[in-house]
Amino acid sequence: MLPVLYLAQREFGYIGPEVMDYVAEIMDVPVARVYGVVTFYTMFNMKPIGRHHIQVCRTLPCALAGSERITAAIKEKLKIDVGETTPDGRFTLTEVECLASCGTAPMMQVNDDYYENLTEKNVGEILDRLK
């Protein structure tokens, strides 16, 4: 099921109700089961998101290293709150739990890539490079 949902998300950008119906049909399972799986995992998006999905780790080791200041710097720069997308569709900002990068905290994941040892300064430069 998970590999199929990954394919669906790559193809359609997000997994909305129509995509769940479609996956249920080709997998020959009830749509309720697909819905249950999609909503269980954090990496499936049920709504459209920005081109660059910024995910700042907020769990204890990153918090001790100042992840709250990183999130604040991103919010300030992009003028959006956590859970929001910029009006041009370039960025979506979310906070996530531990990404196994605690020795290089604070850190964020943007789409598939990790960015580690963040500072309030370098995070702005990283975002500038993501068009």
Next chain:
Amino acid sequence: MEKILLRNIDAPDSHTLAGHRSRGGYRALEKVLREMTPEKLIDEVKASGLRGRGGAGFPTGMKWGFVPKDNPKPKYVVCNADESEPGTFKDRLLIEKDPHAIVEGTIIAAYAIRSHTAFIYIRGEMFYGAQVLERAIDEAAAAGYLGKNILGSGYDIDLILHRGAGAYICGEETGLLSSLEGGKGWPKLKPPFPATHGLFGSPTVVNNVETLAALPWIIEQGAARYAAIGTEKSKGTKLFSVSGHIKKPGVYEVDMGYPFKKFLEEDCGGVANGRKLKGVIPGGASMPVLRAEELDGITMDYESFQAAGTLLGSGGVIVMDESTCMVRAAWNIARFFAHESCGQCSPCREGCHWMEKIFNRIEHGAGRAGDLEMILSISGNIGGNTICPFGDAASWPAAAFIKKFRSEFDEHIAAGKCTIH
């Protein structure tokens, strides 16, 4: 201290088959196929004293031995690469730097239980790690270490990489199996154990990345050499991930039984910025916190951490200096568990959210008299009352933070605000 798990990672070609073979890679697998029966292999791993490195510390050889030989169903081995315990990042290092040690270890484990299909379940967020492993699997297959009749031995083994999709609970072995079967990562009631009723109802062994990566060395060098390292009940070396307010964070390989205080002060350079140590979580966020003064005399092994009222767990060491607000730290961890509870058992599903809400209000100035007793009561009602160990993992740290740093919580409630920041 001799490096076993990290012996290859500094080489620039450590992730390639050529690099792995140039340092003796796959010789252990050749030895197993040429010289050892599955029974002898299990005995050898039992003799090494190797215990599961995912957190529970169950003896690996014994776990393999529970798989029935006469069961007609297919058997499976699953490498648990769903590293998600806060403060733990050792498996990620092995995955990215020494993937062939994991592949080789997984094949050896599969041979031990006569399995012909093995999986590596890697957490979805580790996209780069998945690419590295996929390439390693392809290289190993092309070189004849995977597939039909490997190395002419008559033994068949396929290895399949499977990505998770973001759920801490899939690191719990039965939750992982539910996820691998294509469902929500809901843990299953034990017994029956995966050894008899695991993936798709078939006999299954789930082993952590670090456990499997230790196997090639044990086979090549011999169980006796491995068992000569460490203490009576904790054999060999263990990876510790060190994070938080420490001068030199990172992954360290340590002989079991090494003095904990010396490790933090000398190997890791001590607390950063010249501040004083306040507390340490020694085994990942699930494990009870220790006060600075409790570290004296603790050695880094299963029995010493247990005697100190905590557990070795995953070896995720989170260091907190004197500037840390322990209420905020406890709230952070409670929020993690509230977010990650799979929702299957009522005590955990409801209790984790209550604990998060109460810690949150204490930290933000709205704490009430009796709140701490309330959290301790909730914590006591979750622990031991759930299908899987997540309930314990959520309840232990909450209770430990209150017991160890009680006055700080009381001050927050009395002052009606955070008294640290």
